[in-house]
Amino acid sequence: MHPLIHLALSLPSWQDEQPFLVTGLALGGVYALSGVGMIVLFRTTGVLNLSFGAVGAFGALIAWQLINHSGMNQWLAYLVCVLFGGVITLAYGMVFGPALARRDPLVKTTATLGLTLILLGAMDLLWTSNGGASRSISLPTDNHGFMVGQIQVTTTDVIALAVGIVITVVTTAFLRYSKLGTAMRAMANDREITATLGVPVRRVEAAAWFGCGIVAGLSGILLADLVALDATTLTFLVISSLAAALIARLSSIWITFVAAIIIGVVDAAVTPITALTNYRDMTPFVLAAIALLFLNRKRTLSLARQEF
Amino acid sequence: MATAQLPGEAKPKTPPSAPPRIERGFYTRAAIIAVGVLLVIFLLPQVLSLYYVDAMTQVAIYAVVALGLGVLVGRVGLISLGQAAVLAIGAWVAARLLFGTSLPYEVVLLASGVITMLLGTLVGLPALRMRGLYLALITLMLAGAITVVLASLNFPNGGHGFSGYNGALLHIPPIRRPGIAQTDPAYFRYSVVVAVIMFLIVLIHVRTKPGRAWAAIRQSEPAALAAGINTTFYKLWAFALASFVTGVAGGVLAGAVRYLYSIDFQTQDSITLLAVVLMGGAYSIWGAIVAGLLLQLLPAILNDLGVNPDWLVILFGIGVLQVLTTAPTGIVDQMPKDIARLARFIGGLGRRSSPAKEPAQ
Numbered sequence: 001m002h003p004l005i006h007l008a009l010s011l012p013s014w015q016d017e018q019p020f021l022v023t024g025l026a027l028g029g030v031y032a033l034s035g036v037g038m039i040v041l042f043r044t045t046g047v048l049n050l051s052f053g054a055v056g057a058f059g060a061l062i063a064w065q066l067i068n069h070s071g072m073n074q075w076l077a078y079l080v081c082v083l084f085g086g087v088i089t090l091a092y093g094m095v096f097g098p099a100l101a102r103r104d105p106l107v108k109t110t111a112t113l114g115l116t117l118i119l120l121g122a123m124d125l126l127w128t129s130n131g132g133a134s135r136s137i138s139l140p141t142d143n144h145g146f147m148v149g150q151i152q153v154t155t156t157d158v159i160a161l162a163v164g165i166v167i168t169v170v171t172t173a174f175l176r177y178s179k180l181g182t183a184m185r186a187m188a189n190d191r192e193i194t195a196t197l198g199v200p201v202r203r204v205e206a207a208a209w210f211g212c213g214i215v216a217g218l219s220g221i222l223l224a225d226l227v228a229l230d231a232t233t234l235t236f237l238v239i240s241s242l243a244a245a246l247i248a249r250l251s252s253i254w255i256t257f258v259a260a261i262i263i264g265v266v267d268a269a270v271t272p273i274t275a276l277t278n279y280r281d282m283t284p285f286v287l288a289a290i291a292l293l294f295l296n297r298k299r300t301l302s303l304a305r306q307e308f
Numbered sequence: 309m310a311t312a313q314l315p316g317e318a319k320p321k322t323p324p325s326a327p328p329r330i331e332r333g334f335y336t337r338a339a340i341i342a343v344g345v346l347l348v349i350f351l352l353p354q355v356l357s358l359y360y361v362d363a364m365t366q367v368a369i370y371a372v373v374a375l376g377l378g379v380l381v382g383r384v385g386l387i388s389l390g391q392a393a394v395l396a397i398g399a400w401v402a403a404r405l406l407f408g409t410s411l412p413y414e415v416v417l418l419a420s421g422v423i424t425m426l427l428g429t430l431v432g433l434p435a436l437r438m439r440g441l442y443l444a445l446i447t448l449m450l451a452g453a454i455t456v457v458l459a460s461l462n463f464p465n466g467g468h469g470f471s472g473y474n475g476a477l478l479h480i481p482p483i484r485r486p487g488i489a490q491t492d493p494a495y496f497r498y499s500v501v502v503a504v505i506m507f508l509i510v511l512i513h514v515r516t517k518p519g520r521a522w523a524a525i526r527q528s529e530p531a532a533l534a535a536g537i538n539t540t541f542y543k544l545w546a547f548a549l550a551s552f553v554t555g556v557a558g559g560v561l562a563g564a565v566r567y568l569y570s571i572d573f574q575t576q577d578s579i580t581l582l583a584v585v586l587m588g589g590a591y592s593i594w595g596a597i598v599a600g601l602l603l604q605l606l607p608a609i610l611n612d613l614g615v616n617p618d619w620l621v622i623l624f625g626i627g628v629l630q631v632l633t634t635a636p637t638g639i640v641d642q643m644p645k646d647i648a649r650l651a652r653f654i655g656g657l658g659r660r661s662s663p664a665k666e667p668a669q
Binding site for chain 1: 387389441445453457459460574580582583586618619621624625627
């Protein structure tokens with residue numbers, strides 16, 4: 001049989017698709033959360049934080065360690081994870097931000113791969129894969145939920161989608177109305193001129209780094225619950241959020257949100273299709289490639305400093 | 309600052325691509341290098357244990373991969389985060405041909421190089437419309453996508469059909485090696501010879517017209533365009549060359565490990581690869597050899613000493629940060645300077661301890 005005919009015949013019914021739709025919306029929410037976190041940092045400092053996933057994974061593993069081996073209260077452990085994300089990202093930003101401030105965004109972004117490798121190596125050292133016994137984080141909200149028609153929706157799913165929406169709305173308002181947000185927008189336009197106007201650029205950058213780290217920790221916990229608590233998986237899940245941010249041309253928060261939801265939903269919706277299920281993790285790449293090619297079709301070369 | 313200028317924007321003190329005239333001492337240098345290569349080929353397998361011979365085979369393979377990435381990063385200023393995935397494609401194609409045909413090994417190497425080149429260029433064509441950061445990110449995603457495809461397609465293991473994979477096979481035959489290089493030391497010599505040929509091909513490119521065009525593009529793409537350089541063509545050429553040498557390296561890799569598993573090719577490898585290329589020195593051809601040593605010999609030594617190789621990943625991470633912040637030209641350029649500085653320092657100590665009084669600075 002021709003593969004395409006086979007594909008059409010094996011399309012799942014709407015009934016089968018519904019549970020995956022819920023998963024997709026939840027994942028899309030977390031991707032949006034990560035994507036917005038990365039874009040705000042990028043606009044403010046010119047750094048696309050590729051260590052975002054690794055920071056979240058490290059935080060989630062610390063939380064797992066605290067809960068399972070130190071008997072810490074769950075919520076306290078999650079708080080530690082989120083704070084860890086903020087502190088490690090802030091520390092990186094404080095040490096390497098100024099050193100690379102005048103360099104090309106490409107160099108700044110490549111440098112974050114250094115932090116990614118350090119964190120990946122440390123995670124493999126500290127949490128060795130002992131005999132295939134997998135670790136997991138299960139939020140208490142997994143056990144609560146409600147039915148929509150025939151589908152079970154857990155509170156975690158709702159929270160995941162909600163944080164995506166909340167961060168998008170709050171960040172938009174924050175950038176629009178608050179003093180710090182205005183400073184960040186100014187820095188996105190021009191760091192030097194902003195500094196001349198008396199804005200404490202270092203402090204604004206620090207706030208952006210810290211905020212990005214907090215968001216990384218939060219995404220780490222949610223993705224560890226929704227997907228898997230595995231260092232490599234969580235580190236490279238950043239690709240999905242990255243795709244959303246790229247589709248938004250690294251600037252629009254709202255397009256990032258929409259793109260993230262679409263990526264999450266398409267990825268999940270493909271799962272019950274037998275012919276494609278093995279390839280569903282290519283979704284972010286395929287969508288981003290199509291979108292970027294489409295958006296880039298009329299670009300021209302220029303000597304202008306600002307490229308994004 | 310508009311285009312990808314990594315880390316070329318840092319303006320290395322010596323221009324990376326020298327004018328194409330034959331400098332003084334060219335023949336002496338060539339002779340020294342030839343003697344060095346002969347020593348490596350004939351002496352190393354004699355003095356090293358089989359364990360290290362295998363490790364050095366991997367060094368030869370990964371030096372070529374690093375060379376390909378070095379062309380993109382150091383010469384043209386394009387960052388690719390998907391080179392390990394390109395290597396996997398080369399290894400896959402070679403394994404498929406080695407199982408499916410009885411072609412001589414050299415022909416298979418050439419074919420895997422050419423097929424990988426075509427695939428790499430096909431991908432590069434749309435990707436080249438993006439520049440700088442966008443290109444780096446799209447190649448990172450591509451690496452992730454190729455990992456996904458490989459995990460589902462699997463490497464050929466002597467089965468039939470397009471994939472050449474048969475999961476039910478009880479006895480998996482090893483991937484064959486060339487008739488002249490059946491043993492591990494012989495295969496080591498073989499891979500060094502292939503690596504030398506790849507280095508020569510790249511060297512010729514760098515020293516002639518394409519190399520000059522790449523240097524111009526790296527400095528400023530709009531300026532290169534204004535100077536009449538067909539930037540898209542030359543960027544595509546760089547992509548094709550990098551994919552070709554990486555594809556050939558993949559073919560050598562297939563024969564070296566003899567059993568290929570998709571689990572051995574991870575997205576992370578592409579990042580580690582970029583890290584060692586930057587650490588070794590992306591502007592110098594010799595940097596590729598340093599990168600190969602860092603990536604393959606160092607883990608072998610650590611493994612021999614019983615040290616967890618995960619420390620190496622941390623070291624590479626620190627190395628990337630160090631290179632990007634303080635030494636954009638990498639170990640190859642930095643090491644001689646540091647040694648000279650150390651020698652001056654030691655010399656200075658000697659003078660200071662001597663009774664003769666040093667004049668104040």
